Amino acid sequence: MPFKKVNIVSIFVILFCFVACKNNVESKTKTEEINTPTNSLINSKPNIVVLLCDDLGYGDLSSFGHPIIKTPNLDKLAETGIKLTNFYSTAPVCSPSRAGLLTGRSPNKAGIYDFIPGLKKSPDNRDLVHLQAHEKTIPAMLKSAGYATCLVGKWHCSSRFNSNEQPQPDDFGFDHWMATHNNASPSHKNPKNFIRNREKVGEIEGFSSQIIVFEAIDWLNAKKDDKPFFLEVTFHEPHEPIASPEDLVEKYLPQAKTREEAEYFANVENVDIAVGRLVEYFKENNMDNTLIVFSSDNGPETLMRYSRAKHSYGSPGALKGMKLWTNEAGFRVPGIINWLGKETFTGTANNVVSALDYFPTFAALAGAETPNNLDGESFTSLLQTGEFNREKPLIWAFYDAINERRVAMRKGKYKIMARIEANGETLGKIHNLYDGNEALVKNAELVDFVMFNLEQDINESEDLKEKEPEVFHTMKIAFQKEYKKLLDESHIWVRAE
Incomplete structure (x- = not known):
């Protein structure tokens, strides 16, 4: 009789462990499905x-x-x-x-x-x-x-x-x-x-x-x-x-x-x-x-x-x-x-x-x-x-822009823009970066910043750099960093001799 009691208990323990393990696997799978945004979309290549x-x-x-x-x-x-x-x-x-x-x-x-x-x-x-x-x-x-x-x-x-x-x-x-x-x-x-x-x-x-x-x-x-x-x-x-x-x-x-x-x-x-x-x-x-x-x-x-x-x-x-x-x-x-x-x-x-x-x-x-x-x-x-x-962030440097602030960045709801100044003057319009103007462009500075909240001001009518100085300071630092990175990675055209 003692042997039979131990055997029954063991069976219950095994069954309990099996169910718990199964539930844990199912729960993990469901969690993975929730955390994988394309799970229900990627079942065949569209x-x-x-x-x-x-x-x-x-x-x-x-x-x-x-x-x-x-x-x-x-x-x-x-x-x-x-x-x-x-x-x-x-x-x-x-x-x-x-x-x-x-x-x-x-x-x-x-x-x-x-x-x-x-x-x-x-x-x-x-x-x-x-x-x-x-x-x-x-x-x-x-x-x-x-x-x-x-x-x-x-x-x-x-x-x-x-x-x-x-x-x-x-x-x-x-x-x-x-x-x-x-x-x-x-x-x-x-x-x-x-x-x-x-x-x-x-x-x-x-x-x-x-x-x-x-x-x-x-x-x-x-x-x-x-x-x-x-x-x-x-x-x-x-x-x-x-x-x-x-x-x-x-x-x-x-x-x-x-x-x-x-x-x-x-x-x-x-x-x-x-x-x-x-x-x-x-x-x-x-x-x-x-x-x-x-x-x-x-x-x-x-x-x-x-x-x-x-x-x-x-x-x-x-x-x-x-x-x-x-x-x-x-x-x-x-x-x-x-x-x-x-x-x-x-x-x-x-x-x-x-x-x-x-x-x-x-x-x-x-x-x-x-x-x-x-x-x-x-x-x-x-x-x-x-x-x-x-x-x-999204950054654009379009050197042939009609408007004067030719570099812009969108980060979250804010957008920041700046002129490019070289030797104390606004950089002239440029179609192409090549070995003849590389130093001029890379040594130029971003100046005359403006910042807009595009969620509230879609037509960029109110410069917020004075009203929101902390946000502007953060945006300006990020902007300068992103523009430098973009310049460093920009391709320069050199004509072969």
């Missing part, structure tokens, strides 16, 4: 689509407040996805903005400081500027993770386009590409300057926004494998030289002040129609694991800033400045995220997000390795819960 407009202003979509332009397809993506009200491009002008998006790093580090002109020898070595072969890019990263990749639209990351003397889109991981160096020429209508996989295409009938979406769909239709895809659609619209379908122009004429303004309004809607066609294609073909991100490369062009800017009626909304400014309208642009077929956070997000963040976010979703030198941060938690608190 298709990833980047939609990028050219010179689209913060206030140019109806969902972002435009009183006239109709953009129902983009509005629907914002309504059923995430509308980003604090989204930033990586520069206030095209080429550096695109380089920053592709690399997840400040474009200054890649040596792309301003827009890249066509090839013409320049004393400041601007003709040498291009995205260099060693730069790690989103398409190359995703290709290594098993993705098929495609670019359609505008490239503008090299001074020698379609030349073996500089890397081209396929050198950065694009399997298929059809692109132009810069703008569609002679205009958005019937462009003649597209290159497809290093071969000239010749004149294409139609409007650029529709043409590149047709090309994207043709590529997807011809795709024989079951690989997930990365598709970058870089619209030329609404950058000059603008051309729009006449039926859309007629629609806006009664509400526009001039025909040129009606053509601009129609130009933006034509992009919206193209986006709608692409989204409908995804849905009809059951591509129900497709992450779409939409934004602009920079803010809106200023009407008649140059002779051909006669259609430039873009709206900065409530923001100060325009394209080429380091005030908000230069690089704060409409942002939209929509993950077709996935349940994510839905609604308006005031979180500070940047195009720099695409690289680490896409890498996390694709299960790819993330380089340790990125300036962006993964916003996968935003997709899951709507929460994303940026730790790294």
Whole structure:
């Protein structure tokens, strides 16, 4: 009998330990699930689509407040996805903005400081500027993770386009590409300057926004494998030289002040129609694991800033400045995220997000390795819960800015800006950093600081450095540190002898 009693007790002890151990494992697993923001999102690699407009202003979509332009397809993506009200491009002008998006790093580090002109020898070595072969890019990263990749639209990351003397889109991981160096020429209508996989295409009938979406769909239709895809659609619209379908122009004429303004309004809607066609294609073909991100490369062009800017009626909304400014309208642009077929956070997000963040976010979703030198941060938690608190500040040094304070930093709800002074004078406008001006720029000082609370003052109207001295002191120290780090890591162009 004593033997039987001990045996029964032992059995109860074993059962109790088994249940306790099982509960502990389940509890740990649940805790890990809660603490892993992308757990319910990463069960298969999503298709990833980047939609990028050219010179689209913060206030140019109806969902972002435009009183006239109709953009129902983009509005629907914002309504059923995430509308980003604090989204930033990586520069206030095209080429550096695109380089920053592709690399997840400040474009200054890649040596792309301003827009890249066509090839013409320049004393400041601007003709040498291009995205260099060693730069790690989103398409190359995703290709290594098993993705098929495609670019359609505008490239503008090299001074020698379609030349073996500089890397081209396929050198950065694009399997298929059809692109132009810069703008569609002679205009958005019937462009003649597209290159497809290093071969000239010749004149294409139609409007650029529709043409590149047709090309994207043709590529997807011809795709024989079951690989997930990365598709970058870089619209030329609404950058000059603008051309729009006449039926859309007629629609806006009664509400526009001039025909040129009606053509601009129609130009933006034509992009919206193209986006709608692409989204409908995804849905009809059951591509129900497709992450779409939409934004602009920079803010809106200023009407008649140059002779051909006669259609430039873009709206900065409530923001100060325009394209080429380091005030908000230069690089704060409409942002939209929509993950077709996935349940994510839905609604308006005031979180500070940047195009720099695409690289680490896409890498996390694709299960790819993330380089340790990125300036962006993964916003996968935003997709899951709507929460994303940026730790790294955003800094811009645009030496060709129209406004005088050409260096700016956003950290939390505050933004700080400063002039650059060398030898007691404001540093003149600079297109490029090269061995001839490196010492001048690196020895210059940040002066004449201003600080704004962007949560309370979106149009940067009240300088708070006197009202909030402690915050200003902290921001100034961080600003100077970040700018020095950026300068130290900026690429300097040197012409080979």
